Amino acid sequence: MTPSPTPTALVWFRDDLRLRDHPALQAALKAGLAPVPVYIHAPHEEGAWAPGAASDAWRHRSLAALDAELRQRGSRLHVFAGESLATLASVAASTGAAAVFWNRRHEPAIDQRDTRIRRELRQLGLRAEAFNGSLLFEPWQLETRAGDPFRVFTPFWKAALQAWNPPGLQPAPDHLPTMDPVPGEVALAALGLQPVPRWDNTFWDEWIPGEQGAALALQAFIDSKLHTYSEGRDRPDRALTSRLSPHLHFGEIAPWRVATQLDAAGPPDERAAFLRQLGWREFAHHVLRHFPHTPDDNFNPRFDDFQWAQPDAALLRAWQRGNTGVPIVDAGMRELWTTGWMHNRVRMIVASFLTKNLRIHWRHGARWFHDTLVDADLANNALGWQWVAGTGVDAAPYFRVFNPVLQARKFDPQGEYIARWVPELRGLPARARHAPREAGAAGLAATQGYPHPIVDLGESRNDALAAFARLKGR
DNA sequence: TAGGCATTGGC
DNA sequence: CCAATGCCT
Numbered sequence: 275m276t277p278s279p280t281p282t283a284l285v286w287f288r289d290d291l292r293l294r295d296h297p298a299l300q301a302a303l304k305a306g307l308a309p310v311p312v313y314i315h316a317p318h319e320e321g322a323w324a325p326g327a328a329s330d331a332w333r334h335r336s337l338a339a340l341d342a343e344l345r346q347r348g349s350r351l352h353v354f355a356g357e358s359l360a361t362l363a364s365v366a367a368s369t370g371a372a373a374v375f376w377n378r379r380h381e382p383a384i385d386q387r388d389t390r391i392r393r394e395l396r397q398l399g400l401r402a403e404a405f406n407g408s409l410l411f412e413p414w415q416l417e418t419r420a421g422d423p424f425r426v427f428t429p430f431w432k433a434a435l436q437a438w439n440p441p442g443l444q445p446a447p448d449h450l451p452t453m454d455p456v457p458g459e460v461a462l463a464a465l466g467l468q469p470v471p472r473w474d475n476t477f478w479d480e481w482i483p484g485e486q487g488a489a490l491a492l493q494a495f496i497d498s499k500l501h502t503y504s505e506g507r508d509r510p511d512r513a514l515t516s517r518l519s520p521h522l523h524f525g526e527i528a529p530w531r532v533a534t535q536l537d538a539a540g541p542p543d544e545r546a547a548f549l550r551q552l553g554w555r556e557f558a559h560h561v562l563r564h565f566p567h568t569p570d571d572n573f574n575p576r577f578d579d580f581q582w583a584q585p586d587a588a589l590l591r592a593w594q595r596g597n598t599g600v601p602i603v604d605a606g607m608r609e610l611w612t613t614g615w616m617h618n619r620v621r622m623i624v625a626s627f628l629t630k631n632l633r634i635h636w637r638h639g640a641r642w643f644h645d646t647l648v649d650a651d652l653a654n655n656a657l658g659w660q661w662v663a664g665t666g667v668d669a670a671p672y673f674r675v676f677n678p679v680l681q682a683r684k685f686d687p688q689g690e691y692i693a694r695w696v697p698e699l700r701g702l703p704a705r706a707r708h709a710p711r712e713a714g715a716a717g718l719a720a721t722q723g724y725p726h727p728i729v730d731l732g733e734s735r736n737d738a739l740a741a742f743a744r745l746k747g748r
Numbered sequence: 749t750a751g752g753c754a755t756t757g758g759c
Numbered sequence: 760c761c762a763a764t765g766c767c768t
């Protein structure tokens with residue numbers, strides 16, 4: 275008789291593409307089960323918010339990086355495509371698995387699917403358990419004194435800091451057991467995550483997807499950006515943000531590792547300013563979990579009657595491609611198109627321009643960001659767009675319309691960010707780049723090929739305010 | 749350059 | 760009663 279092999283546990287990787295600080299992987303090891311790393315490509319199970327093309331391009335590289343890390347330890351990633359439940363059940367059967375472990379995702383469609391999968395797996399006699407792998411605080415962990423979910427960031431974050439208790443850090447396992455090929459496996463390349471043609475080539479000068487890339491980004495941030503973060507983070511002309519967003523979205527680094535490594539570095543108020551940004555990510559997941567309709571519909575139903583402009587494909591396309599004639603807006607949209615990322619200050623500016631000056635529904639902007647950002651994240655995207663549009667949580671006491679010229683002067687004072695992304699304006703003196711049409715004849719002559727503004731900023735602002743005022747009586 | 753805009757959640 | 764990533768006069 276041959277000795278029976280160690281029973282296995284499937285570790286179902288999703289948006290947690292790392293080996294350190296991985297609760298589901300640790301659970302398998304702790305239970306004495308041999309981990310079988312599994313990835314299942316099933317975008318059709320994500321409802322209306324299947325990952326976009328930029329996100330897929332990142333995911334391809336991140337999965338390849340995870341596979342390489344696993345192979346260094348004797349294991350590898352087993353890749354499948356199809357129905358998640360059926361795949362898990364069949365892989366569990368063919369590998370003799372006793373359990374399936376994964377880390378939670380909180381997107382509404384995924385959460386529903388996973389609840390069903392857990393139930394079904396348990397009915398098959400398997401242990402099935404989900405863990406927190408992506409947040410400092412589970413969305414249900416914090417509540418107001420009245421027992422409600424938070425709707426305002428500041429009290430949310432105060433409560434979070436009071437409850438602060440991040441878990442300890444876990445190294446990646448040194449060695450993982452080798453597994454025979456599993457029936458039904460496919461090659462990573464067969465998932466079709468990489469774009470054709472390869473328009474993403476320009477992305478990878480700036481990004482290293484995967485756990486190592488995430489660690490490098492964090493270290494670079496701590497070494498050279500953290501000490502000026504509170505001011506620097508608002509300056510798109512300087513590279514002073516952490517650029518951790520895609521790494522966090524794909525779970526290439528745990529937020530509690532970011533927080534813990536930060537603890538040992540930098541001035542306290544700079545550290546607090548950065549942690550606060552991690553806090554917005556936590557808040558977004560909290561809000562999405564408690565208000566699952568917010569990716570698609572207004573958080574505040576009062577705005578359901580807001581008079582958005584008539585759909586105009588040409589205006590939307592001008593915005594998407596960075597041809598609005600408003601320099602800071604075009605710079606941001608072109609940065610997004612070229613690199614799969616946009617500086618957060620500029621995200622607010624382009625979003626305000628779309629929803630207030632063009633008065634195009636925030637949903638169109640959210641969709642474009644979802645498709646083009648490498649860090650596209652349903653929770654962050656929904657919160658951000660609704661915050662700017664004024665339809666969401668953390669509402670301002672007035673109808674806020676960003677002035678893109680003032681914002682550019684304030685946060686890109688020399689017009690360097692504009693010049694980087696809008697070459698038509700490079701010949702202008704620095705101060706003229708923010709509003710070339712106001713720069714006189716000399717300015718005009720230098721702006722070859724750069725469009726006139728597609729909308730009058732002052733007029734459209736007043737129109738938006740008027741549309742807002744019309745909501746009042748209702 | 750200080751004050752107006754004028755809402756809402758949470759303590 | 761405080762606070763909320765802004766703009767305009």
